[in-house]
Every structure is written in structure tokens, then in C-alpha cells.
Amino acid sequence: MVSELTTGQRQMALTFLAMLALLGLFVAAFGRADPIGGHGWLVLVFSLLSLFAVLTNYYDPEPAADRSAAYYDAPVKAGIIIAMIWAVIGMFVGAWVAWLLVNPDLTFVEEAWASFGRLRPVHTTAVIFGFGGNALIATSFYVVQRTSRTRLAGHLSPLFVLWGYNLFCLLAVTGYLWGINQSKEYAEPEWYADLWLVIVWVAYFVLYLRTLARRKEPHIYVANWYYLAFILVVAVLHIVNGLALPLSWAQAKSYSLFAGVQDAMTQWWYGHNAVAFFLTAGFLGMMYYYLPKRAERPIFSYRLSIISFWGITFFYMWAGSHHLHYTALPHWVQTLGMTFSVMLLIPSWASAGNALLTLNGAWHKVRDDATLRFMFIAAVFYGLSTFEGSFMAIRSVNALSHYTDWTVGHVHAGALGWVAMITFGAIYASVPWLWKRKTMWSPALVEVHFWLALAGTLIYVFAMWNSGIIQGLMWRTYNESGTLAYSFLESVEAMHPYYIARAVGGSFFLLGALVACYNIWMTIRAPQPAGALQDDHPQERTDPVLEAGR
């Protein structure tokens, strides 16, 4: 990574890392009486290790004078590898907490950090922000360069975005284990980690805009619109929901600026839009590039993709209040959220249908190519889970589904079936392109991963549908005398078989991710094939015009 930087840029990186190390030292010193001190040490170690990595490669030869003749893929490659590491961590913890629900004794150690309440946010953060976020950053860097036909606008800032983001993820995950948590779902990290993420995210936004401004294509391809919506709106959501006042500069604990029902509404405005713009818009960007590319067919209707883009961005904003049905939130705000959630079905299905119709005429490829099949299944699950989501947002349906495992099942239909599947598809497509290989090391293992992931998702989702509906019904069944027919504990006992099934499904999914890691590792390690491919794509090329840029 360092070899792509000039000496001046290497010096700037060293200066920045030294300052960061100093900041870490200050926090460690002044916060030594508080958990924040531990995070000071973490920042110190992280920046010293990075400093060391730059120093060891400091005297590497400088890059060629004109770097703009090639795409900047070093951060993309690193991002994909880091995403897979987070995938394994996050899915392992996920499988662990799933087994904990089957057998509460599986904590193994009698320590606070090993309790369900601390492990659960480690799972969600590691899979959503660690795996999903790194995959989004890496693929967005890949896609914006290819669709704009220009190199990323900067050499240090992409590295800052990638590594700075991962420092945030580390602060988040280690914080939960130490008990640092501001108790806002999907926004658990405390104020200082939030502030750091704001800096990283603004750098990401500026980098993306500057790259687009350099584009050589007249039109900004639709995938970039989705990526840009993801970056911009996540910044807005994160800043507003994170508004908080720390006890002091040397303490981790902070209090939200919002109180009562306003706090709840702000949190779920954030929470649902995190689903909308992190887990949907970003991955739609991924889909609109990789699916047509892999199927070798242009998107079925470009016009439809524009209409669904504006529909999704402007409808999703108002849907968050459906998380607060039957609460102190004013009734009309609940109805507003419900109405927008139902309306969202239109742009959501427009995207899902657009993806599936793009495959029309390429079904033989879907059959033969597991990578494209990952993307196909992702589009199917996207359609399914957006339908389910609109349905569950209706107040009377929510009366049955809310607080039950049905919600958990719905989230995982989206997270495993849509988000993870499209990501695996995009990663399997990019890895050979990036490392100049003809194919993945083992297409058979891609096939194995596909079936493990699909089986895992189906087992998981069916288990939670059953469990959730049984739970919901047991909680609202009355006997002749007008009192509840079942105690809460009876409903917990009824869940046990489904919890076993869920843990099995989740373990299948984890196993699939491990297979993927092995396959990616072997693809990277495999010796460069004879007559090594110089360009990204596996096709042999003879066109002399393409040589001009070398």
C-alpha cells in the first residue's frame, strides 16, 4: 500500500500517525481512571503499528511519475480482505450468541464481557459495520473509478477512510466488551468514537465527490447515486442521532441531547434509515454495477432505476416511526411511518424487478455461475424482505409481530439473504478482476459456499417465522376468564426447538464465510498464470487501442 505513495505522502502519513499516537497517549493518561483510558491505549497501539508499517516500507521505490494511468486498487484489495475478516468475527459471535440462547451456559467463562448483552452488539456491529461497511467502502472505490473512468482523487485520503473506519469499528467492538455502550441500537459507540467517525465519513464524502468531479463519462452512473446517497445520508443520521454531552473530556459516558419520546423517535429515525441507507442504498449501488457486469447485460430499465432511486431516498426518510407503534409517539406520526413504509414497496420492488429482468436472457449463466446466482438470490430476498417489511409496518400486523422473533427473522432475511448474498457475489466477481486471475481458485468452493449460505438463510428465516408467530400468538391468547392463557416462561420454552434450528442455520452461514475466506486466500496466493493478465478482466484482448494508456 505504501509503494503507491510518493515520499512526500509517506512523510505526511507518518506525521499524521504520530499525532494520532500522541492523541491516544493523552487519552490514555487523562482517562486512566475511566474505561476511555483503555481506548486511548488502543488508539496508541493502532497508530504505532500503522506507523511501523509505513516506516518498514519507507525506502521502497517511488511510484511511476504518472499514477493516473491506472486505477488505485490497493485500498479496494485491503478493504475486501478486511471485510472478510470482520465477516468471520461477526458471524462467529452471531453463531455463539445463537447457541447461548439454546444453552445459556455456553458463555464458557464467568466474565461480564461474555454475557449476551455485551456480545450481541459485537455481532451486529461486526457484521453490519465491519463486514458490510468495509465491503461498501471497497466496492464503492472500485465502482466509482470504473464508472467514472478516472483514478480516485487522492492517495492518502482513501487509506485514511479505510483505516480510520476500521479504527472506529475496533473502538466500537472493544468498547461493548468493556461495557462502553450508549444503548442506542446500531449506534452503540460513545461520543468520542462517534466524533472520529464523523471525521472519517466527511473525508469519504469529499473523496467520493472529488472523484466524481474528475469523471470522464458524461453521465454519473446510477450505482454512484446510490453510493452517494449512502454516504451523505449516513453522515446526517449519524451526526443528529449522536448529539450527546459527555460527562467530561476524560470520561466515556455521555448523555443524549434528546429526552423521552423525542429520543425514541430520533433513534428510530436513525435506526430505520441506517437500514435504508446503509443496508439498502449502498448495496443497491453494488447490485446496479456488479449484476449487469457479471450477467454481461445492461440493466433492464435505466429509467426505472432512477425512479426507484428517488422513491427510496425520499420515502424511507419518513418510515422510522413504524418502530414505535402503540407507544407514547403521537398516533398520526405512527400512521405517517406506516403509510410511507407501505408506499416503499413500489420503489423497492422496482429495484428487485429491475434486477431480475436484467437476468432475463441470461438464466443459463445464473444456472452455471454461482457468483451470479448469489446476486440473483440477493435480488429475490430483497424483494421478499421489502414486502415483509412493508407488511410488518402496518399497525395491526405489528401488534402481532413486534417484540417477537419475527422481527429477528425479517432482519436476517434482509441481512443474510440480501446484504450478505450481494456482497459475496460482488466479492467473488471482484477478486479475480483485482488480482488479475481468470477465475476464483476453486469455482466448486464458490458453489459449496452458495448452497451453505442459502441453506443457512432458509433454516434461519423459517425458524424465526415460526418462533415469532407462535410467540406473538401465545402473548395475546386469553382464556375463558379473560386473563392470559400462557405465562411468559411458557412462551420461552416453546421457542427452544426454533432456537436450535436458528443456531444451526447461522452456523451454516458462518461455515460458508470460512469457505469463502479460504477460496479468496488461495486465489490471491495462487501463482500468477502464464501470460499474466494485465487488465482487470479475464478476457484475452487483442485490441491495440487498449495498449495506448500503458
Next chain:
Amino acid sequence: MAIEHDTLVHLSKTFGLFYLIALSVGVLIYAYWPRNKARFDAAARAILNEEDRPCP
């Protein structure tokens, strides 16, 4: 001046409705404007181009 609950309700029931309708109409006109079709089709096809280095 504090923003009253009623003001917000009034805003969302009037302005909220009209700007979303205006936005939807605007997007539809933009997407289906005949002159834009060639540009959109070109953009959809351009990503399939096999060229894989930045334009000079």
C-alpha cells in the same frame, strides 16, 4: 419562538404532501423525457465496456 406540535402537523399535512407530489412528478418527467433516453441507454451500456484503465 418554540415550534408547536400543531405547526408541525399543519406543515406535514400541507407542504409535506405537495413537495412529495411535485418531486414525484419531476422525477417521472426527468426519467421519461424523450431526449434523455439516449443518454441513459449509453450510461447503461457503458459499464459493460471492457476497457479497464482511466481515460487519459
